[in-house]
Each structure stands twice: as structure tokens, then as C-alpha cells.
Amino acid sequence: MTMARMTDVNVTDDQDLSGDENKVAGSEVPRAAIDLPSLAITEQITELGKTVGEVRCEDPYIVAENVDVYYGDNHAIQDVTLEISKQEVIALIGPSGCGKSTFLRCLNRMNDSIESARVTGNITLGGQDIYGKDLDPVALRARVGMVFQKPNPFPKSIYDNVAYGPRIHGLANDRAELDDIVHSSLERAGLLKEVKDRLEEPGTGLSGGQQQRLCIARTIAVNPEVILMDEPCSALDPIATARIEDLMDELSEDYAIVIVTHSMQQAARVSKRVAYFHLGLLVEVDETDKIFTNPQHKLTEDYITGRIG
């Protein structure tokens, strides 16, 4: 089984890796760069080398091939290949520092703003190379929205928070249209009922859970194709978390959602597939049920059963 998957994945050499001269193959990772917990595990990784499970999917929309990310000398992500389809929720899990957030931020090029970060490999969105020369990250981020760990509404009114994206992108032709977008976005985020009488009040005055839904509303106001969520519930209480999770469920009908989470219960609840990262390597990807009931890789199993993390 494992061997078969490996051959499947091994497509690197044929790929067109534009501007990708410094690519380091997985087996040539400088040891020193990785802080390995134990020698035994190291050997397991190097032995297995490649991701187990199913990195491919039907009707892939986002395709990441052999992605490596470096922060200066630090090799944060090594040779990750993953496909994400248009209507699924995929959860990225793994211990702290495993690179799941870094991988997430590659998908809308948020890593650009980190000066020392360098991304190699190939990521396409609907067939378009998102690291290609002719692609504007601004346009990309309008298509791939992002919700952050800590709710970060702008210090503006609730209305202006939601209207911000449509305004900068020029999505509304007039005020009525803008109002329409704001209302429908708040509605979809399940927030409209709570705030419709105080749209002019500052967004920072809402509760944490409301703030995070405001941020989601703000994101969907731009009408993206993919929503990236970086631990969106880690700063929220269980009730607010439940509301967000419900929301994700609804949104997954229209958007591809990539969520990074520390909570395995959350991953189990919301996602269709799960990808397990470990020390910059994508160890295992599979259907959520399969991962949680029958993990293939020893590391995945250790993590899920609480032995690492």
C-alpha cells in the first residue's frame, strides 16, 4: 500500500518548476535544520520519506506540488504535495511548529510579507500558478480569503469592516449594492440578527465569537473561492466555537475551506479530509474517518492517541 502511494506521488521530475533552482529533495534535508525529538522517529521519517494516504483527490482545485518553504536557513516545509478539491473542508493538524500554518499561508501568499520566507515548488489554483510572474497576490487573496487565529476586526464600524473588501476591490457599483453585499455577508456569517441595529458601532466592541464571525463575514464579502482558516476558534469559548463550526459546515457548500486546527475533535467534526503534518513533512493525508480510526503512519497514530504533541 505504502509503496504504491509512493510511486504515485513521485512525479517531481516531470513537473515544470519555474524559478525553482534551489529545490531540495526530501532525502537531502539538512539534518541540523530540524529539531528532531528522537532518533527513532527520524529514522522512521527518512525510511518512509513520502506521504502515506491519499494526497490526490477528485476534481482538484488547489494543487500543491513539492512545496518547500524556508525561513532563512530554516527549512520549514519539505516537499509537500497536496490536492484540495473545490467543495470540501480539509483540516491540517499536527504538533506546534510542524508547518501547517506555514503551508496554509502559502496558499494565498501571505508568506510574501515575511522577508526571509522563500517558497519553492508549484501551487496552482484552478490551474493557474499562484506563484507565477503574471499573478498579482492582491487578486489571489481576493480569491483565497483568510480568517486568522485571533479575531482581528479593523478599528472601524461593523459596516465598514465588512464593506472594506468590496470597497478596495471595487465590487459594488453603488451604495445600495454595497449595502446588499454587507447584509448578505453578515447574514451568511450568521451575525446579521445580532448586529443589524448597530452597524455603525465599532467592530472591536463585539464579543470574541462575534468578532470572529465578523471576520468571516468580512472575508466572504469579497466572495472568495477558497477560505483559509488559521485556528479560527483557538481564542473562543466552546459555545462560540460551535457556532463557527456550524458556519463552516454551511459555507462548505460554496467554498473550499482549509482549516488549521489544534483540536482533533474539531477536525473530526468539520472536515472531510485531514492532513497530518510533522516537522515540516506531510506525513499522512486521508479521509477524516480513516485517519481517526485507522491511521497508517506510526507518527499519525502517536499524535492522535496523544503520544506526541
Next chain:
Amino acid sequence: MTRKPATREKLEAGLKRRRRKELAFQLVGMLATTVGIVFLGVFFADLLGKGSSAFVQTFVKLDVEFTEDVLAPGGELDLAYADFDGLVRDALREEFPNVSGRSERRDLYRLVSIAAGYQMRDMIIADPGLLGSTETIWVPASSTVDMFVKGNIDPALDEALRPLSDAQLAWISDLQSSGRLETQFNSALFNNGDSREPELAGIRGALMGSFYMLIITVMLAFPVGVAAAIYLEEFAPRSRWSDLIEVNINNLAAVPSIVFGLLGLAVFINWVGIPRSAPLVGGLVLSLLTLPVIIIASRAAIKAVPPSIREAALGLGASEMQVVFHHVMPLALPGMLTGAIIGMSRALGESAPLLMIGMVAFIVDVPGGFSDPATALPVQIYLWADSPERAFAERTSAAIIVLLAFLLLMNLAAVILRKRMERKW
């Protein structure tokens, strides 16, 4: 999904304009940053161009005969009345035997600075055995000659309009061709106090004045500033008094320096009765001026020490005082020192308050203590900028270069300290 195609179109439509705006914004930012740096470059180039020539001085080589007739006409050498200038005049006449006539000779004598006579005197004092011997010595040329050699006097100008006569120009070229006139390092600039003769004028006096003032400032402002910062940051209860102190310190940091000069004039000179022009007054005024800077920097340094360290020490049963002196102070010290250096460099460049307390004066003797009359380096610059002699213009720039060199060194020290301090917790 309903609006999606429209969104993409609209997005693409605006992109070009937005990219242009982005680029323009970035360019404006780059331009702004360049403006400051370009100004700095122009400023330094201008300064070096004007001032670098002051570091050399034209010297004339003379064969001086220390004749007893001139120095000791009565048979005994009396330093107070010996005509050392006469030696120089004799040597010059020796060099140009053809010069005759009173006014021509006067012109000839004016080629050499009056410093030459003082030089002879110092030589005789150092070695009375020289009497009767002939020595070949380099003596400084007068400032007009120096200016001409440095190209600041246009020989093509009408004779009446330039300070050197045709005959003097001819003598200078004679001296140049016989290798008796050349420029050498201007050590007087660093060894002498102020003088009305540009070739004798130096910044030693002003530097010492600044030095004494800074010593007082360091000794008063640093300990007091650190102590105040420790109190305010670690011990002060939230009370009216500490609020008052807090507001005061922040305000004093921005009070115009000239107001501190008024304070010095009224309190230290008129009330306490310290003499005018004394570095002591200047030092006290500068201490008060730098105190808020040091307090603010020290407080920031103390604040940067994470509370966890304090809690750890307190948890082990240390008293608050022990926490401060064993843990907080050592960790905050580099930051405090940085603040002190920045405060000192501000004090070194300050001149407005010194105008108020009589430090704008002609003082030749290098001050030897805290109550001797003195000027400071920036004040010396202010004074020289006002001197009628042309040669002071380049010396003003040279003094500025020296002052800036000190300031840059201090800033560099602060930057290095800050780099070392920038420890992440």
C-alpha cells in the same frame, strides 16, 4: 456562487489602477527616505569640502640665528623683553636680502605668523643653550598666506582688492620653488585654545570646556536619572506626587533648551552666585537638560525587563529592593547606558542655553577646572562663525567636523549597545 463571475471581472478591472497607485506610493516613500539621506550626504560633503583644509596649515622654513644682540642686548637674556619677533624679521631679511624700504619690509614680515616669535621663545625656554646658534625651523605662515596657498584668495583679483600685494605673491612663489614653504598637519588646531590669529586658534580650550561640563553632567544626571527611573518604575505608588513627577519629566524632555538657559542665569548665576562662563554652571544646566532624557530611556529599559523575572525573584523571597538591584538593574543597564550616551551627545551639541550664562566669550587659556572661564565646542563654532578673519571660516567647519566626529562616535556606541541589548525574552 451567484455573483462570482461578476466579481472576478470587477476585480481584474481595478487591478491595473491599484497596482499603479501601489507603485506610486512606494516611490513616494522611497523618495522621502532618500530626501533625508541625500541631505545628510550633501551636508557632510559641503562640510568636508569647506573644513578639511583647516587640518593642514602652511609653514615657512627659516634659518633663524638666535643672536645675542637681538635677544640679550644687555648681555643677559630677559624673557619678558627679548625681541623674539626680531629674530624672525632678521631671518626673513636674510632670506630676501633685496627687500628694502619700510613698507616693503613690513609686507615681508607679514608673511609669517606672530606665532613664530612665540615659537622661538618656547625653544629658548626649553633649551637656553640655543643662544648664539642657528637653527632651521618651520614656522607657521600668516593666515593670509595660508588662505592663498589653499586657493581661497584669487591672485587674478585687482591688487587693491586682495589682502596680498604683488610683491608678497612673488615672495611666496620664491619660497615655494625653493621648498621653503609647504603645508603640514595643523597641530595648533588641536593643541591651542582660542586665539584671534587663525593660525594659532585651536579647539583645545573649547573641548576642555565641553569635557568639564560633560563630566558634571555624567556624574549628576546619570546616577540621579537612574535612581529616579528605578523609583518611578519599581516603587512609586500610584499617587498625585508620582503623577506629578511623571508629567514633569515628560514635559521637561521637550521644554526648549533656551528656557533651561534662563533657569541657569536666574538660579545658578544670580541666586547661587557661581561666576559667569564657568563650566560648573554649564554642567549644571546641561545636567538638568539631560536628566529627563536619561530618566525616560532608563524607564524604558526597566520596563523591557519581563515581569516574570521579578515574580520569580519575589517568589523566592527576595525583597523588592533586592529584586531591583540583583535582577532588574543588571538587565536594564545597557539600556540605561544607551540613554545616558544619547543624553550626553545631546548635551555636547547644545549651545542655546550656554549663550544665556556667559559662555560666549573670548577665552584663550585652556580651562583647568570647573570654575575657570570656558566656552564649549558648539559655542566656539558660533563665535568663530562670527570672526572677521577669512581663515576662521574653514576653522569653523573643521571645528564642526570634530564636534560631529565626537557625536558620531557617541551615537555609534549607543547603537552598538542597543544592538547588544536587543535581547528577546
Next chain:
Amino acid sequence: MQNTTLILILGAMAVAAFFIGRGRAVAVVGGPQHGTDLHSLPGYYGYFTAIWCLLPALAVMAIWAVLEPRVIVALIISGLSEAQRSLSPGELNLLVNNIQNLAAGDVVSGDLDVALSEASSRLSGYVVMSSRLLAVVSLVLAGLGGTIALRRIQPDFRARNRVEKIILVVLIAASSIAVFTTVGIVLSVLFEAIRFFQEVSLTEFLFGLNWSPQTAIRADQVGSSGSFGAVPLFTGTLLITGIAMLVAVPVGLMTAIYLAEYSSNRIRGIAKPLLEILAGIPTVVYGFFAALTVAPWVRRMGESFGFEVASESALAAGLVMGIMIIPLVSSLADDAINAVPSAMRDGALGLGSTRSETMTKVILPAALPGIVGGILLAVSRAIGETMIVVMAAGLAANLTANPFAAVTTVTVQIVTLLVGDQEFDSAKTLAAFALGLMLFVVTLILNVIGLNVVRKYREQYD
């Protein structure tokens, strides 16, 4: 005995007291193994002893230093002949000065007369006696203080609390100096200003449109009309400050934005210290540069465009002052921008804003209070700046908004009124103190507002 020697000896005594005190503390409980019986660490008993050894002696020395010259002069005068004592105070003062010079071995003027040299040797005698007396008194006090402290050492003596109390008092004293400085500033300008306002009414000073402080300095001199309407000074100050701000605010702000958002770490690492140099250049140097390089340049430029430009135009001084203030604005703006949480920036970028949109629509509005506060501080700096305007701006109190005209500022007038004529009784010099008070009050208000805005804003995100 020299004061320095005395201080060294006292220092040595203090060190000795420290060890003795520590040793005694240990001995009192019966050796180091019983150290835990002491209330405080043995070192604190040492410090306690040392402080008691040093402080009284130093206090006596300080008092001595203040009183000694007065007492000695009084003694010398009382020893002089009747004729000399009846001299005027000024002449007496000169005589004493001469005696002091003689005693100090400096050169004196005039012939040495017997009475004088006798007085000077008496003076030397007094000085020697005084310093011996001081040495004895302070050393005895040091010994006494140390002994008393030693006697108080008991196992339950709370030495640490005592020492810490003393240190705390010292700390409080140090932090109070700032308050006393402010009080000193206010007092030193207030009385003179009040005297000024007795001669010139406050309303004329604040609202008069004509500033011509050149009153006659003697009864028989014809000065000018001597009017003290400070409005032209305020407008002149505002004009130059305004020009400076027009240069400093956009340039400083854009520099801060560029360095914070666009430049690489390397460029920032180079550009920031370079710009900080601009803030460190002494203002007298800027003044020199403004008067000799920038002013003629402004004049040439202005005239080539057909403007009439004064040789000491407000523009030249304002431009140079603006350049001086750039780093102040940019570092304060940098602080304000950095204080905006990076989550804001991420949020805006994540929605697809360009960097300039992120900056202008999200970060700058959020940082605005901080930036405004910083600009207010910069304004107060510009208002109080002295040397640049003294050297590059004129003395003509023109009521104009024309940047090419010559104007004068409050600080220029303070310098002109005080340097050159230091008597303390004409309205002319008193006006300097009134202006100083104005300057202090205005900058105080600006600073208080600026600091409050900055602080309030900081707390929002802390």
C-alpha cells in the same frame, strides 16, 4: 588635608565599616553556621554600618564647603585695619580677592605691602586650619557614626529594612529633582515676567500687533517706539514652524511608512541610524548651514522665479528646521505604526489589499492618534528651537504669512534681548522672561496634549 584625600579616607573607612559590621553581625549570632538567626543577611549589617559611617561625615563636608569661604572672608576682614574695613563693600571684596590670589600663589597686581602679605598668610593659616578641622570633625563623625551603628547590631535588628529605607529615600529625592527643575524654571521666569507685565499690560503683550522692543537704554538716547505687542513674534514662530512641519511631516511620515512596510531589513538597518544622525547634529551647525548655504540658495531660487526674497527668509530657516525634525517625526510615526497589531495588517492583506491600501486605509487610521501626538511633540520642538533661527532668521518683527519675507521668532527675541544687554530692570530685558514664560506655557500645553494622546493610544492595544 585635601578634600579628595579626605574623601578617599572616608571611603576606606566606609569599606572597613562594611566588613566590621558584617563580621560583627556574624559574631553576634555565634558564627557563620548560625547565619539564619540573623534577621537580614550579614552584608546588610555591613551596609548599614557603612552608611552610618559615611553619611554624617559627607553631610558635614557639604555644609562646610558652603560655609567655609564665608566664614574665612569674615575672619580676614575682621583682621584688617580700621581704614580697610571702612572701605565700600566692592572695594573690600576686591581687597579680599587680592589676598586670596596672593594666598593661592597666583600672580597679584600692585606692590606687596606688609599688611596684605600678613593678611594673606593669615588666610593661608585659616585655610589650613579649616581643612584640618574639617578632617578631624568628619573623621570623628565617621568613626562615631560607625560605632553607633555597630552597637545597634543585634540578631533581630532589621538591617535590610533600614538600608532599603535609606535607599528608597535617596531614590525619591532623585525623582523629585524633575519637579524642582520645573519649579525653578517657573520661578526664574515668573518674577521677571510679572515685573514686565507691571510695565506693559498683558493684553498689549498678547494682542499687540507691533513688536519693537528697542526702548532707549539711557535717558538721553532716542530708541524706537518701544512697543511690546508679541503677535508678530507668534505669527513669525508659527510661520517658521509651519514650514518646518510641511517639510518634516510628509517626509517623516512617508519615511516611517517606507521603512516599516517596504524596505528590506538591510536598508532599514542602514537608513534608520543614518536618519538618526540628522537628529543628532547640533543646532548651531544647522544654523551655520542655514545661514550660509540654504538662505542664499533659497534667495537665488526665489528670484529666478521672480519672487522677492529677503536674505533671511522664513523659508530657509523653516526648511532646515524641517530637515532637523524629520527623524523625530519618523521615529514617533514608526512607533505608532508598530503599535498597531500585526493582525490588522494581516487581516487587510488577507482580504487582498495592496500594501498601500493596507497602510492608508487600515494602519494609518488606527495609528493616527499616535501620529498626531508625535507631530504635536515635534511642533513643540520646532517652536522652542533656537540656534537655527538665531543664525538664519532675521530680527524684523514682520506680521506676514509670506515665507519669503523675514520674520522673527520668540526664541530669537529672547536671545537678542538677553545677550548683549544683561541688566535686569528695563522692560526690554524683562520682555525676554515674559517670552520665556510664554514659550514654556505653550510647549507645556502642547506636550501635555501630545503625551496624553500618545499614551491613551498606546493603552488601547496594550
Next chain:
Amino acid sequence: MANRNTAIVVFASAVVATVLSASAIAQAGRDYIYIVGSSTVYPFATVVAERFGRGTEFKTPKVESTGSGGGLKLFCEGVGVDYPDITNASRAIKQSEVDTCASNGVAEIIEVKIGYDGIVIANAIDAEAVSLTLADIFLALAKNVPGGKDGELIENPYMTWADVNAELPEVRIEVLGPPPTSGTRDAFVELAMEGGCKTVPWIKALKESDGDAYKAVCHTIREDGAFVEAGENDNLIVQKLEANPNAFGIFGFSFLDQNTDKVKGTSVEGVAPTFDAIADGDYPVSRPLYFYAKKAHVDVIPGLRGFLREFSSERAWGDEGYLSDRGLIPMPEEERREVATAVRELKPLSAAAH
């Protein structure tokens, strides 16, 4: 232990500093000469001071440039080490000042006239050369000028030199000059302004009938910006003239002498300001320079007698003396001898002299 040591060092240095400053105050004797006064005499006084300091065992005198008025004010505040020994003045002391001095116990003042200084009106070297009369100067700079009929005064209406005198160029009147604290201003007002003022017959008649009104007319300089009070920083004036060819500056001859390649003197009443013309008295705007010393300080302040002697020696103020190199115009030989003798005898100013 290291941190404890730092604390100790910090406090020890504070203590040492306090004691140091205290002991510095204690040393009160003044062993140097203290000179204040005119900025015009300052360049001469400093040269003498420096030569005196270098040539003798005494310290070099401290010279502050405070302006004649300010200098006399400080000088007259009293006798004693806290007050200056000498004040320089670019005009003679006034009776009112003598009285102030006397009331403060400064009874015997030695007046030393040291030579002459021409007050020149100069403009940039490449600017148009003009020749002014005293009347031109008065009309251009007075606050009020005679109107159409006798006895009428109008606020100075002249904006350009051509308004004053059709032969002069049509450029805006802009004159940089000294403030009233300066003796240069006093002398300029008395010699040039009053000189021009007197050419108007009815004003001249006023002198007899109403002296105060006469002075008010002749001595008051306009305040509308045409006359720029440029402080006492004469060197900056020279540099500003160089930058502004339309402006004229008023300053002492020595500054012109040092800057012959930058500025040129304007002829007044047809006489150019040259060394010889001023020495001969042909140039109308020249004034004597003075310094005043306190007799009570002689022999009490170290070196004061020697300094007076140095200043009044031939090698200093003689025809060939070093002061003439600096632009001081010497007095006639006979007058020099007279003054030098008076100085040697410490002859005080008699009350009747002024």
C-alpha cells in the same frame, strides 16, 4: 556581587560629584581680567588681550562681547570681583552712565580713547556702486521725514532708493544695521542721520528751540522693515550682503577691511571709506573708540595695570602697531602720547569732561 557593585558605584559617583561641585564654588578668587563691551572694539580688545596673555605671566583676560550699552550697564553695577574691570565702548560714556556708575560706587573711571573707526555703508562687491549724501541716508532711514511744508512730518514714504534721490538706483531700500544697544548704532545715528537731518533748515532751527523734538526727528530709525536690525553679528551681515546684492549693511571699517573682496564701501558725501580718509577725518561717518577701566580695580585685579599699558603702547595702537593691521585707525601721534600718559597716571575721568 557585580550588580551590587554597580549600585555602589552609581551612588559613590553622585556623592563625589556633589562634593566636587561644592569645593569648586569655594574657590572664589579671580585672577584674570574681565572685559565686556562693544562688539566693534571686541576684535581689537581680544587681540591686545591675547598678546598680553602670551607675553606676560598673567592669565589672558576674558572678553565678552555684549555691546556698548550692555557693557556699560554691567560695568556700572559696582566695584568688586563680580563686576567687569573694563568695558569697551564704541562711543564716549554719557553723563547718565557716569551718574549710574557713581551711584553704584564706581567713582573713578579711566577713559582710554584708542583710535577711530569708520562706520561704513557697504554692499556686495558685484552690486552697483552708489554714492550717498548724508541727506540721502537720513531720508532713506528715518522713521519720519519732512513733508511738503516746514514743520510737517510724514511717515517715511520712500520705498526705493530712487524715491529718495532720482540719481540712485531703483531698488528697494534694505539696510542691515545694528540694534540700539550697539555703539555703532549710536554713532551712526549721531553722525549720519543727524548730519543728514541738519540739512533740512527748519529741523536745524528746531535744535535750538526744542532739543528733544529735534532728537526725536533725527535719531529715530524707521521700523517698517526697510531697516533690518541684524544683531551684532557683523560677519553674518557681510555674508548676507554677499548673498543679497540689493541690500546695504552698516558696520565698522575693520569688517570692510577684512572683506574687501566680498563687499565694497559706499562713498558718503563723495568720500570713499578708506583707511587714510578716515584717519584724516575726511570721511564724515567716523567715530572714536574707547574703553573704560575702574581705577579701584587697578593693582587689585592681577595684570590690569599691565593690560592698560599694553593697550596704550605704540606697538599696539601706533601707526605701525598690530591694531592697525586689524583695521583700527590710529589717533594722531600727539594725542596718543597724551592719552598714554594719562593712562599711566591712571587719571580718572573728571566729572566736567562730559
